[in-house]
Amino acid sequence: MQDMPKKYSFTESEAKWAEKWSEWGIYNWDSSRPRSETFVIDSPPPTVSGSLHIGHVFSYTHQDLIARYQRMLGKNIAYPMGWDDNGLPTERRVQNVFGIKCNPALPYDPDYKLERRPVDNKKKAQVAQVEVSRPNFIEACNTLTKEDEKAFEDLWHQLGLSVDWNLAYATINDHCRKVSQLSFLDLVKKGKVYQAELPTAWDTGFGTAVAQAEMVDKDVDGRFHDLRFQVEGGGEFTISTTRPELLGACIAVVAHPDDERYKPYFGKNAITPLFKAVVPIRPSTHADPEKGTGILMVCTFGDSADVEYWRKSDLPLRQLIGRDGKMGHVDYSKEPFQSLDPQEANAVYGQLEGLFVKQARAKIVELLRESGDLLGEPRPIKHAVKYYEKGEFPLEFVTTRQWFIRILDAKEEILEKARQIKWHPEFMRNRIEHWIDGLQYDWCISRQRFFGVPFPLWYRVDEKGQIDYNDPIYATPDMLPIDPQSQPAPGYTPEQRGVPGGFVGDPDVMDTWATSSLTPQIVSGWGEDEDKHHKLFPMDVRPQSHEIIRTWAFYTIVKAWMHEDTIPWKNVVISGWILDPDRKKMEKSKGNVVTPKPFLDEYSADAVRYWASRARLGTDTVFDTKLFDLGRKLVTKLFNASRFVIGQLDSDEKFIYSLEELNFDSLGRSIEVDPCSELFKAKKRERLAKENITEALDLALLARLRYIVAEATKSFNEFEYAGALQLVEGDFWNFCDDYVELVKRRSYEEKDTPGKRSAVATLYLALKTILRLFAPFLPYITEEVWSWRFATSEGRECSIHTSPWPTVAELDRPEPKHTELYDCAVELLGKIRQAKTKAQKKLRWPVKSIVIKGSAEYLEALEDALQDVLLAGSAEDAQVIKEVAQIEGNEHFEVEIELADNE
RNA sequence: GGACGAGUAGCUCAGUUGGUUAGAGCACCUGCCUUACAAGCAGGGGGUCGGCAGUUCGAGUCUGUUCUCGUCCACCA
Numbered sequence: 017m018q019d020m021p022k023k024y025s026f027t028e029s030e031a032k033w034a035e036k037w038s039e040w041g042i043y044n045w046d047s048s049r050p051r052s053e054t055f056v057i058d059s060p061p062p063t064v065s066g067s068l069h070i071g072h073v074f075s076y077t078h079q080d081l082i083a084r085y086q087r088m089l090g091k092n093i094a095y096p097m098g099w100d101d102n103g104l105p106t107e108r109r110v111q112n113v114f115g116i117k118c119n120p121a122l123p124y125d126p127d128y129k130l131e132r133r134p135v136d137n138k139k140k141a142q143v144a145q146v147e148v149s150r151p152n153f154i155e156a157c158n159t160l161t162k163e164d165e166k167a168f169e170d171l172w173h174q175l176g177l178s179v180d181w182n183l184a185y186a187t188i189n190d191h192c193r194k195v196s197q198l199s200f201l202d203l204v205k206k207g208k209v210y211q212a213e214l215p216t217a218w219d220t221g222f223g224t225a226v227a228q229a230e231m232v233d234k235d236v237d238g239r240f241h242d243l244r245f246q247v248e249g250g251g252e253f254t255i256s257t258t259r260p261e262l263l264g265a266c267i268a269v270v271a272h273p274d275d276e277r278y279k280p281y282f283g284k285n286a287i288t289p290l291f292k293a294v295v296p297i298r299p300s301t302h303a304d305p306e307k308g309t310g311i312l313m314v315c316t317f318g319d320s321a322d323v324e325y326w327r328k329s330d331l332p333l334r335q336l337i338g339r340d341g342k343m344g345h346v347d348y349s350k351e352p353f354q355s356l357d358p359q360e361a362n363a364v365y366g367q368l369e370g371l372f373v374k375q376a377r378a379k380i381v382e383l384l385r386e387s388g389d390l391l392g393e394p395r396p397i398k399h400a401v402k403y404y405e406k407g408e409f410p411l412e413f414v415t416t417r418q419w420f421i422r423i424l425d426a427k428e429e430i431l432e433k434a435r436q437i438k439w440h441p442e443f444m445r446n447r448i449e450h451w452i453d454g455l456q457y458d459w460c461i462s463r464q465r466f467f468g469v470p471f472p473l474w475y476r477v478d479e480k481g482q483i484d485y486n487d488p489i490y491a492t493p494d495m496l497p498i499d500p501q502s503q504p505a506p507g508y509t510p511e512q513r514g515v516p517g518g519f520v521g522d523p524d525v526m527d528t529w530a531t532s533s534l535t536p537q538i539v540s541g542w543g544e545d546e547d548k549h550h551k552l553f554p555m556d557v558r559p560q561s562h563e564i565i566r567t568w569a570f571y572t573i574v575k576a577w578m579h580e581d582t583i584p585w586k587n588v589v590i591s592g593w594i595l596d597p598d599r600k601k602m603e604k605s606k607g608n609v610v611t612p613k614p615f616l617d618e619y620s621a622d623a624v625r626y627w628a629s630r631a632r633l634g635t636d637t638v639f640d641t642k643l644f645d646l647g648r649k650l651v652t653k654l655f656n657a658s659r660f661v662i663g664q665l666d667s668d669e670k671f672i673y674s675l676e677e678l679n680f681d682s683l684g685r686s687i688e689v690d691p692c693s694e695l696f697k698a699k700k701r702e703r704l705a706k707e708n709i710t711e712a713l714d715l716a717l718l719a720r721l722r723y724i725v726a727e728a729t730k731s732f733n734e735f736e737y738a739g740a741l742q743l744v745e746g747d748f749w750n751f752c753d754d755y756v757e758l759v760k761r762r763s764y765e766e767k768d769t770p771g772k773r774s775a776v777a778t779l780y781l782a783l784k785t786i787l788r789l790f791a792p793f794l795p796y797i798t799e800e801v802w803s804w805r806f807a808t809s810e811g812r813e814c815s816i817h818t819s820p821w822p823t824v825a826e827l828d829r830p831e832p833k834h835t836e837l838y839d840c841a842v843e844l845l846g847k848i849r850q851a852k853t854k855a856q857k858k859l860r861w862p863v864k865s866i867v868i869k870g871s872a873e874y875l876e877a878l879e880d881a882l883q884d885v886l887l888a889g890s891a892e893d894a895q896v897i898k899e900v901a902q903i904e905g906n907e908h909f910e911v912e913i914e915l916a917d918n919e
Numbered sequence: 920g921g922a923c924g925a926g927u928a929g930c931u932c933a934g935u936u937g938g939u940u941a942g943a944g945c946a947c948c949u950g951c952c953u954u955a956c957a958a959g960c961a962g963g964g965g966g967u968c969g970g971c972a973g974u975u976c977g978a979g980u981c982u983g984u985u986c987u988c989g990u991c992c993a994c995c996a
Contacts, residue, residue, distance in 0.1 A: 233995085240996085257996055270996090303996080312996035319995060400995055443923060447991065450922065454992060562990080599989075630932080634924085636989080640931060642945055645958085649944095652958055660955030727935095742933065746943075756955080764954090846962095853962040856950050890953080906940065 020662060020804050024655040026620035030796045034173050040812045043087075043178040045094040047548065055091035056555040057083055058536050058585055059179075060568070061098030061187060064164035065109040069609040070639060071602050072168075073175055073616075075591035077628035079559040080177045081737040082589065084792035087178065088821035094552055096183035096539045097172065101161035102468045103187075103528030104222060104406055110156045110467075117145035118153035118466045120523070128152050130159060150466050150501070157467040161186070171612065176621050176795045178817065185538055187531050188467070193497035196531040197472040198543045199575060200461075201490060203421060208578050209461075211419050211485065215316070215323045215333075216460055218414040219404040220341025220373075224464040225418050227527060228457050229567045232405045239394035240308065241381065245269065248285040248294065253278065254391055256308030258399065260384060261343070261376040262315035264291045264353070264365055265334040267326065271311040273299035278311050288313075289389035290364045290380075291348060292356040300325065317413035319402070320456070337412045339464075343368045343376050373412070417485060419471065419524075420458040423574060427452055430570075433577045437588055440735045441634045444562060444590045448573075451566040459571070461527045468525025472498050474505035481516045489519065493543070533571035536584045555585040557735075562590050562634065589735050592636040599638065615644055622794040623647030629793045632738045650745065651797045654790065657752050658801040661783040664763050664776050665701065665805060695808045705781040710770055711762075712880035714778035715829055716838035717755050720747065721785055722824045728789055729821070737792070744789040751782060754842045761887035785822045834877030840908050841881035844868065848889035851913040862916035863891035869901040870909040878909075 037043065045054075059079055062072060083095045111117055115133035128148060148156070165186065172179060185192055203209045216225045238258040246252050255269065269286045271278035281297045288295060295313075302321055303312055314325050316334050326333065332352030338344035346353050346369075348361030355361035364383055368376045384390035401410045423430065431452050439445035462471065472491035476484045489505045491498045500521025504510045512518030537543075540552035554576065560568060569588060576584035593601045596608040603609065615624050619641075626647030631637040680686050709715060724747045731739035756779070763775040784806060791798040795817060802816035812818055834840075852861050868875065875898050878885075886892045903910050 233993095238995095255996070259996080304994090308996055310996095314996090321995075402995080441924095446923060450992060566991085593990095595989095601990095632933095636925090638931070640945095642931075646944065649958065653956070656956035656959085658955080663955070739933090739935090742943085746933095749943095752955090753960085757953095757960095760955095849961055850963095853950060858951050858953070859961065860951095860953050 020659055024652060024797070024800070026622065026651065026796065027617075029800045030174070030176070030621050033796050033799050034176065036810075037178075037815070037817075038173075038181075040810075040815065042812045042815050042818050043093065043095065043180050044182060045180045046092050047551065049092040051551050053090070053092050054094060054551060055083075055086040056094040056539075056552050056557070056585075057096070058539070058555045058558040058572075059096055059098070060560050060564075061100040061185070061532065061535060062168060063103075063105050064099045064101050064161050064168060065106040067604040067609055068167060068171065068611065069594075069602060069604070070612045070615065071594040071609075073171070073612040073624060074594050074628045074631070074637065075559070075561055076172065076177055077175065077625050078589070078591050078631075078633075078737065079557075080175075080179075080625075081629060081792045082557060082559070082732075082735060083178050084795065084817060085732045085737070085821065087817060088788065088791065088819065090820065093178070093180070094183060094539070095177075095179050096185065097169075097177075097179045097181065098184065098535060098538070099161065099165045099168070099186040100528065100532060101157070101165070101186050101188050102192075102525075102531060104224075104463075104465060106157050106161055107153075107465060107467045108406070110153070110160050111145060113160060114156050115145050116148045116153065116156060118150055119147040120150045120466070122147060122149040122152075124149045124151040130156055153466055158188070161188070171616075174613075174616050174621055175625065178795075183539055187528070187538075188469075190497050192531055192534075192538050193469045194544075195534050195538050195542060196469040196526060197491065197496045197498065198493055199534055199537070199579065200526070200530070201472060201493060201496075202579055204490060206578065208422050209419055210422065210458075211417060211488075213415060213417045215326070215413040215415045216418050217320075217402070217404075217411045217457075218339065218416065219407040219409065220337075220339070220412055221407050221409045222404070222465065223339055225416060225460050225462060226404045226407075226411065227460045227529070228455065229459075229529070229570070230405050231402050231411065233400040234403045235398055236401050236410075237396060238399050238401070239396050241384070241394045242309070242391040243289055243384065244389045244391055245289060245313075246287040247281055247297070248287055251281065253281070253286075253311055254309045255311055255313050257313060258397070259315065259318045259377070260380050260390075261368065261373060262318050262336065263288055263313070263380065263384075264293075264346070264348075264361070264368070265315040265317075265336045266291075266293065266295055266313045267316055267331040267334055268295050268314040268329070269297045269311060270300035270303050270314060270325070271297070272301060272303040272305045275303070275305045275310050277305075287356065290383060290387060291361045293348070293354065293361070294356060296331075320413070323413050333415065335415055337373060337414060339414055339416070341372055341409060341412065343371050343373070345369055373409075416464075418460050419462040419526075420460050421530075421574070421578075423459050424455060424457070426574075426577075427455060430574055430577060433573050433583050434570075436583050437573070438586060440587060440589045441632075444565065444588070444634055447562060447565045448570060451570060459527075459574070461530045462524040463527055464523070465525050468528060469497075469531050470499050470501065470525050471522040472496060472500065473522050474500050474508075474519045475522065477514065477516055477518045477520055479516050483520055488522070529567050529571045532568055533575045536572065536576065537579070542579075553584075554582055557587045557589055558585045559589045559591065561593065563593075565590075587735065590634045592631060592634055595636050595638050597638065597640075601636075602639065610639060615641070619644040619648050620651060620796070622651045622796050625793055625795075626650060626741075629741045630738055633735060650748075651794060653752065654748070654787075654794065654797050654801065657748075657756065658783060658787070658804070660756065661779045662801075662805050664779055668768075668772075668776055693808075698806070698808045701780055701805075704773065704777045705784075708770070708773040708777045709781070709829055711774040711778075712832045712834070712837055713755075713758060713841060713884055714774045715832040716835075716841075716881075717751075717778055717782060718827050718829050719831055719835075720838065721782060722827045725785065725789065725822045725827065726824050729823075732792075740789075741793055744786070744793075748786055748790070751786065754845065755782070757888045758841060758845065758881070758884045762884060781827070785827065787816060788819060788822045791816045791819075833880065834873075836874060836908065837877045837881055840874055840878040841885050843908050844878060844882075844885045844911065845888055847909070847911045848885070848891055848913060851915060855915055857915060860890045861919060863889065863894035864914045864916045865895040865897065866891060866914075867897045867899065867912040868909050869899045869911070870903055872900045874908045875900065 087093045240256045241260045242254050266288050285294045286297050317323050348355035349358035434448045473488040505519040508519045536555050541548040572584045623644045627643040728740040759775040765772040787798045807814035
């Protein structure tokens with residue numbers, strides 16, 4: 017039995033319980049229990065190199081509420097935590113923190129000492145980054161992610177997340193790399209992946225291909241340039257373009273088939289200005305007569321529409337922009353660039369070659385102006401341009417060799433799986449349906465980066481030293497995880513790397529989502545431990561936020577379908593965003609993020625959790641510290657109310673626990689425990705609550721509680737924790753303000769009377785119920801109070817968090833005679849209080865007389881609680897006159913109160 | 920351009936299947952140190968539910984339309 021402190025120190029208490037919970041292992045998944053008793057959460061692995069902000073605390077609390085509720089239902093909870101540390105965000109952070117850059121050509125330097133040399137983003141160009149080898153770079157990534165993971169783990173502990181840390185993983189660790197590579201090999205076997213050399217969305221800043229899911233639109237300033245084109249055999253027209261630097265990559269000119277202005281030209285050729293290339297003029301519905309001049313040039317490649325057009329056409333590929341975002345080397349005297357005036361074309365292009373896109377644009381505008389082919393001055397416009405979500409330059413389309421997963425021809429199957437999953441809230445389902453419907457490309461999974469999961473394969477190098485990409489050597493599952501850059505292909509020696517007749521490892525790594533899409537399989541031990549896998553997969557719940565439906569949720573559904581023809585989880589639960597006071601999403605890049613730790617320290621973890629718990633599913637929430645205040649108030653109130661209830665229990669020990677009939681259980685068997693022990697006392701309290709609640713008002717309170725329990729349970733079953741909290745919280749304040757006040761005096765009685773017993777027993781049972789209803793939301797304060805009298809010893813079984821969720825059945829007592837009793841009592845008490853407040857008298861001021869008018873039915877209902885009301889209203893000496901009368905309006909009674917003249 | 924969501928008291932939000940006088944917290948005003956709680960208690964003022972039209976005996980709740988905000992997708996010459 018813990019002593020009840022006088023003041024609640026959440027700092028002390030929260031630290032104490034966090035420690036004990038770890039010690040007791042109350043959150044550990046029990047691998048021996050069957051799937052049917054298990055509840056599995058596919059928790060999102062946070063990107064550890066991202067900044068830690070209050071939004072994390074928000075959404076992770078939501079999962080924890082679900083976990084804690086299910087645990088109290090008796091479920092065996094598997095609640096893992098992963099760290100998403102592989103991928104570009106980490107690389108970028110490492111570059112910025114250590115001021116280094118990966119050069120795969122360099123050899124490993126075992127003596128390289130990492131130094132923190134923060135790069136000022138605004139002056140990045142001026143700070144020289146030190147080039148290091150690939151292994152050195154990966155070491156730096158590992159070092160930094162370890163630190164970041166520690167910060168997250170500490171925060172999660174303080175927040176009270178009921179994670180089973182035995183199930184923790186990091187997406188770059190051996191196990192995850194293995195699962196990820198296994199997945200790739202399985203997809204190879206199933207024919208779901210292919211390799212192709214295609215124009216692919218390319219981020220020139222990071223030098224890597226990116227997938228459709230990672231593209232975002234940005235509104236940027238651009239300029240329309242009007243260029244004059246000649247028509248072969250006479251005539252000319254004007255094209256408006258925002259990308260004049262691609263003029264040399266023009267392969268065709270198109271206008272709408274119905275556009276009368278250009279109809280005469282269809283079938284003829286145009287001659288491009290400056291480059292004097294002959295390109296066909298063709299009809300295409302892609303052209304919008306309303307836009308620009310209605311006629312446009314197709315270049316390889318200005319945008320995805322160009323790619324589309326080129327693919328379907330028989331036209332040549334004129335690639336200008338290279339992987340580095342610079343204008344590459346081309347020759348206009350040869351195909352596919354052939355010019356009518358190669359010398360002139362090459363002279364023009366010579367001035368562009370080697371320039372970045374932006375510089376080339378400025379240069380060619382100059383040249384066009386000189387040649388007179390630029391009509392008027394460029395006109396500024398705002399237009400949307402595709403970017404890699406983490407990139408700073410517009411995406412280009414560059415033809416490169418990449419690996420793709422076939423999703424375009426499987427839209428229907430994927431959609432079907434998405435529909436088998438329950439989405440909470442339901443309307444979020446159409447986000448994914450919409451996304452699947454709009455897919456345009458297969459999933460490009462290769463990235464020309466370093467800190468990721470390598471492709472488990474090698475290529476043969478022929479006798480001429482040419483790499484043969486057509487017949488890769490795949491690793492076998494027993495070799496995983498493997499790095500083909502450091503290990504030789506099977507059947508080869510390390511010396512044969514890169515030499516004619518030898519091999520080379522695939523240099524790329526996989527898209528981070530290729531691994532993250534396997535979080536269920538990573539946790540379940542897919543491919544490693546079949547028994548465990550079937551106990552954890554498919555999972556019960558995927559909690560996540562809505563901006564990654566198109567990535568994480570989508571890809572996970574794809575993988576589960578491809579590998580095992582199943583859904584990965586039964587439910588998806590979507591959290592909203594945290595908005596700043598201006599209602600903008602809190603994001604590091606916007607500079608409006610708030611660090612959570614100070615709030616946990618200032619207001620308590622319970623208070624912060626309370627704030628998070630109030631948000632309905634899928635609904636964005638404005639960050640407002642007033643709600644932390646409210647949470648802290650609630651915690652204090654729980655503490656104080658509990659002190660009162662337990663004080664009443666304790667004050668009664670002297671007679672209640674010595675009562676003879678309580679030495680027997682409900683079947684009449686004597687209770688065989690040490691009479692001084694806590695267990696004995698606990699059993700007696702239970703007996704008391706079972707058999708001594710007899711007063712009508714007390715029965716009415718339990719009827720209310722039964723309703724709250726039923727409704728809160730219903731909400732929780734639908735993952736609507738916010739609704740449950742609102743209900744429980746509202747009831748709790750009423751319990752304090754009305755019920756406790758009404759029975760206080762009765763519970764104070766010195767003698768052992770049925771009324772007193774009933775009051776104490778009800779307070780006990782109500783508190784026991786309320787604490788458990790609050791436990792998922794406020795794990796610390798509820799555990800603290802629980803430990804005072806409700807836990808009979810220490811350890812896993814005695815935590816409130818492993819106690820059973822309250823049920824209607826355990827509160828089953830007779831209904832009070834009159835269902836309106838409780839409301840009648842509260843109403844009369846309110847009127848007495850009102851009279852005193854209006855008269856500006858203290859609440860203990862005596863009352864001379866009370867005239868209560870109401871229906872016979874209500875007056876009778878009130879009768880059972882009248883004594884409690886009069887005591888609570890300090891009106892026990894008042895003359896009470898009851899009159900049967902018709903009352904207008906919503907109230908039960910009309911009351912006239914005369915206060916005493918003096919105290 | 921398409922889709923989804925939101926618009927309820929000064930602020931932040933609840934309002935279950937349409938039902939009598941629309942709720943809570945914060946803020947504001949008044950009073951009260953009542954032996955769980957002044958990080959408290961009691962009382963009070965304040966909204967006609969974005970606009971319009973309709974269905975209905977009756978609509979914040981259903982239908983249509985419209986405005987504003989947010990998000991996603993598409994367009995991207």
